[in-house]
Amino acid sequence: MNFDFSDDQKMLKEQVRKFLADKSPYKTTRRVLEGDEAYAEEVWKGLVELGVTAATIPEEYGGAGMGALELCVVAEELGRACAAVPFASSVYLATEALKLFGSEAQKKAWLPKLASGAAIGTIATGEGPQAPSPRNVRTSFGGGKVNGEKLPVADGTAATFAIVLVNTGGSGDRSLSMAIVDLAGAGVTREVVKTVDPARKHARIAFNGAAGELLGAEGAGWSQLETLYDVAAVPMAFEQIGGAESAMWMARDYALQRQAFGRQIGSYQAIKHKIADMYVKLELARSNAYYGAMMLSEGGADLPIAAAAARIAATEAYDFAAKENIQTHGGIGFTWEADTQFHYRRSRLLSLAIGGPLAWKDKLVTRLERKNAA
Amino acid sequence: MDFNDTSEEAAFRAEVRKWLEANAKRKSDDKQAYRARVDDPGLLRAAKEWQAKKAAAGYARITWPKEYGGMGGSPIQQVIYQQEESNFLVPLGFFDIGLGMCIPTMMAYATKEQLTRHVKPALYGEEVWCQLFSEPAAGSDVAGIRTKAERDGDDWIINGQKVWTSGAHYSDWGIIITRTDPNVPKHQGLTMFFLSMKSPGVEARPIKQISGGANFNEVFFTNVRVPDSQRLGKVGDGWKAALTTLMNERLAVGMPSGGLDVDELLELARGTELEDGPAIRNGHVRSKIADWYVQAQGLKYTRYRTLTAMSRGQTPGPESSIIKVVAAPKMQDLGALAMELMGPAGIMTSDVPGSGGFQAQWIGGAGFRIAGGTDEILRNIVAERVLGLPQDVRVDKDVPFNQLGKTK
Numbered sequence: 001m002n003f004d005f006s007d008d009q010k011m012l013k014e015q016v017r018k019f020l021a022d023k024s025p026y027k028t029t030r031r032v033l034e035g036d037e038a039y040a041e042e043v044w045k046g047l048v049e050l051g052v053t054a055a056t057i058p059e060e061y062g063g064a065g066m067g068a069l070e071l072c073v074v075a076e077e078l079g080r081a082c083a084a085v086p087f088a089s090s091v092y093l094a095t096e097a098l099k100l101f102g103s104e105a106q107k108k109a110w111l112p113k114l115a116s117g118a119a120i121g122t123i124a125t126g127e128g129p130q131a132p133s134p135r136n137v138r139t140s141f142g143g144g145k146v147n148g149e150k151l152p153v154a155d156g157t158a159a160t161f162a163i164v165l166v167n168t169g170g171s172g173d174r175s176l177s178m179a180i181v182d183l184a185g186a187g188v189t190r191e192v193v194k195t196v197d198p199a200r201k202h203a204r205i206a207f208n209g210a211a212g213e214l215l216g217a218e219g220a221g222w223s224q225l226e227t228l229y230d231v232a233a234v235p236m237a238f239e240q241i242g243g244a245e246s247a248m249w250m251a252r253d254y255a256l257q258r259q260a261f262g263r264q265i266g267s268y269q270a271i272k273h274k275i276a277d278m279y280v281k282l283e284l285a286r287s288n289a290y291y292g293a294m295m296l297s298e299g300g301a302d303l304p305i306a307a308a309a310a311r312i313a314a315t316e317a318y319d320f321a322a323k324e325n326i327q328t329h330g331g332i333g334f335t336w337e338a339d340t341q342f343h344y345r346r347s348r349l350l351s352l353a354i355g356g357p358l359a360w361k362d363k364l365v366t367r368l369e370r371k372n373a374a
Numbered sequence: 375m376d377f378n379d380t381s382e383e384a385a386f387r388a389e390v391r392k393w394l395e396a397n398a399k400r401k402s403d404d405k406q407a408y409r410a411r412v413d414d415p416g417l418l419r420a421a422k423e424w425q426a427k428k429a430a431a432g433y434a435r436i437t438w439p440k441e442y443g444g445m446g447g448s449p450i451q452q453v454i455y456q457q458e459e460s461n462f463l464v465p466l467g468f469f470d471i472g473l474g475m476c477i478p479t480m481m482a483y484a485t486k487e488q489l490t491r492h493v494k495p496a497l498y499g500e501e502v503w504c505q506l507f508s509e510p511a512a513g514s515d516v517a518g519i520r521t522k523a524e525r526d527g528d529d530w531i532i533n534g535q536k537v538w539t540s541g542a543h544y545s546d547w548g549i550i551i552t553r554t555d556p557n558v559p560k561h562q563g564l565t566m567f568f569l570s571m572k573s574p575g576v577e578a579r580p581i582k583q584i585s586g587g588a589n590f591n592e593v594f595f596t597n598v599r600v601p602d603s604q605r606l607g608k609v610g611d612g613w614k615a616a617l618t619t620l621m622n623e624r625l626a627v628g629m630p631s632g633g634l635d636v637d638e639l640l641e642l643a644r645g646t647e648l649e650d651g652p653a654i655r656n657g658h659v660r661s662k663i664a665d666w667y668v669q670a671q672g673l674k675y676t677r678y679r680t681l682t683a684m685s686r687g688q689t690p691g692p693e694s695s696i697i698k699v700v701a702a703p704k705m706q707d708l709g710a711l712a713m714e715l716m717g718p719a720g721i722m723t724s725d726v727p728g729s730g731g732f733q734a735q736w737i738g739g740a741g742f743r744i745a746g747g748t749d750e751i752l753r754n755i756v757a758e759r760v761l762g763l764p765q766d767v768r769v770d771k772d773v774p775f776n777q778l779g780k781t782k
Contacts (some may be wrong), residue, residue: 001377001378001379001383001450001678001681001682001684001685002375002376002377002378002682002685003375003376003377003675003678003679003681003682004375004682004683005375007379011735069375073470142693148740152762156566241479248761252761252763255763256762257761257766263764263767264764266596266757266763266764267763267765267766267767268766269750269753269763269766271763272753272754272757272758272763273750273753273754273757275757276753276754276756276757276760276761278755279696279756279760279761280696280699280700281755283672283676283696284668284672284673284695284696285408285672285675286679286693287671287672287673287674287675287676287678287679288668288671288672288675290375290675290678290679291375291675292375298375302775309667309668309671309672311666312664312668313668313672316520316647316668328492358657358661360664361660361664361665362657362660362664363666364664364668365640365654365660365663365664365667368636368640368663368667369640369644369654371612372640372641
């Protein structure tokens with residue numbers, strides 16, 4: 001039985017943790033949240049220098065050629081720090097999409113830039129307050145041009161290119177495709193939209209005849225998105241786990257320090273059981289995520305089920321820890337000054353980013369039905 | 375990451391499997407259990423025979439030193455043996471308390487002669503042991519026990535009552551925690567002994583449970599005479615000895631195996647029509663199936679993480695402390711939802727899908743949430759030992775035991 005990360009992977013984790021503790025404290029997240037910066041550039045540059053944006057990119061495209069397990073340990077640390085960087089968009093999603101579906105020319109064009117930090121990618125799927133689906137994606141692609149509007153696009157003002165879910169006119173699920181669009185090109189306008197977590201800026205992006213090219217086959221966009229989300233769900237789960245653990249310790253530290261009715265509030269079972277529940281959910285999530293990481297790293301057939309389980313457990317753990325952390329703090333936890341808000345905001349962003357828990361639970365059961373029928 | 379054995383582990387597994395194939399019958403599927411009631415005297419006889427075979431082969435307690443009949447093996451070898459044995463149809467469960475808790479406590483406190491007398495018969499299943507701790511007034515707060523032991527020459531005279539004592543009615547020996555000094559605070563006045571359950575004045579009465587089973591007992595002690603030589607630890611040091619036992623309990627309390635789980639619930643939901651169509655298409659049902667699947671997988675892989683630490687020769691982390699607090703409510707709630715899918719007929723314990731198994735889990739879950747540490751005590755343990763949160767205020771901490779309840 002060897003169901004744990006290796007010493008080298010743990011060392012990488014420690015290295016990223018130290019870097020973020022030093023360069024990305026909560027006050028950096030707060031600065032981005034309160035200001036107009038698209039992201040914390042100095043943190044992003046440092047991550048590029050550490051080589052972690054290049055981690056899973058093959059060496060032939062200028063990457064470090066590491067595996068999914070290395071990505072997962074990095075993700076956990078980014079979650080712990082609540083870092084204000086476009087890592088999830090660029091690395092779990094855009095980079096993986098190119099690796100999975102890109103032509104040789106597309107990989108050569110973009111992966112070296114992603115590895116060196118010259119490019120930041122994102123994915124643009126939704127078009128307003130509903131989950132994107134073949135029924136409601138109207139942004140069109142034809143004759144090499146993209147037309148339509150995507151809202152909200154995560155890290156949409158930080159990104160240099162986007163993978164856009166477009167309608168190419170087929171029927172049903174076959175109506176969607178993916179297109180790569182250089183966001184610096186003509187016909188692209190973007191503006192920041194208000195969200196609950198401005199530490200990761202989101203954008204409205206309008207495409208008016210913007211130049212694009214298909215990523216993957218025409219009509220394969222919807223199934224590609226499902227594959228991509230399974231791959232991204234695993235590092236996303238680790239990011240949520242890092243956040244959940246951080247929120248749990250924040251609550252625990254406060255429960256030790258704060259006195260009420262003549263004693264530490266952490267001695268009351270109403271509080272200590274709440275924090276114990278954070279731990280229980282955290283460990284359930286971690287164990288599921290380990291299996292997800294194992295399936296992702298070996299390309300296991302069980303990945304769709306393992307990824308869904310990891311995603312559901314991690315969402316539950318982070319949502320719970322983040323909200324009960326505020327509750328443990330009482331009034332001070334609801335103030336603008338308190339650091340509790342970062343995890344509350346980020347937990348919701350990450351919960352919804354690649355589909356919420358209702359959607360993932362439904363997917364999981366569909367996959368279990370399929371597996372049990374087989 | 376992988377689930378593979380190391381080459382030494384694989385060799386040991388092969389050896390174990392070969393021995394089991396030669397000595398026991400393989401289960402036809404992984405849900406099949408040794409079907410006999412716990413109170414069937416034939417089952418105890420069969421279990422004793424199986425235990426003797428295991429002990430002779432060295433598998434009864436793999437981690438014990440050879441001088442006590444063990445193998446001097448590693449914890450991971452013990453786990454490998456249990457994993458393999460779970461594929462065979464063998465009667466188990468009678469010796470876990472004795473070998474998992476009582477004898478390890480004996481090893482810490484008894485004399486060489488006493489160990490020579492008692493360890494081998496326990497290991498070979500010739501003598502069954504029970505643990506006499508809980509009392510009517512001392513459950514989660516086990517240090518609040520009242521059973522008295524009073525000195526009389528070279529003996530002690532024990533009077534009082536124990537309860538929830540698993541297997542007391544068929545046990546030969548027991549370890550008992552008693553109060554020897556009521557004039558000091560509760561943790562300080564305790565002393566531990568071991569005694570023959572056949573001693574005059576010991577009476578075990580099985581207690582019938584909600585489930586209909588009757589494996590645990592109330593045990594009455596009326597002027598039971600125990601020689602001082604059967605004292606375990608110093609007079610007044612019983613709490614320390616009890617902690618030795620309880621620490622071993624946490625390692626021994628396992629999971630109920632072979633129960634109905636998410637796969638069976640999924641099958642039930644596929645085959646059941648609700649008002650608006652098949653239950654499996656109902657959003658609430660799907661959401662619950664997903665939640666319990668995630669919990670079941672989380673528990674499975676949490677155990678794998680613990681096994682990994684053991685396999686590497688490390689001390690496992692605290693993650694396994696979550697297992698029962700998740701498994702027990704899940705067992706109860708999953709049973710309840712399965713019953714609901716069957717409509718009003720969900721109350722029937724036969725002529726229903728799962729042959730009454732879901733109903734049995736709903737009933738049994740209520741007990742599992744209490745046995746071996748309640749949900750609430752387990753949360754305290756996680757909060758205090760894993761997260762370093764403070765204990766609740768103990769108003770009885772510095773009060774002599776016989777003064778408790780007399781103030782306020």
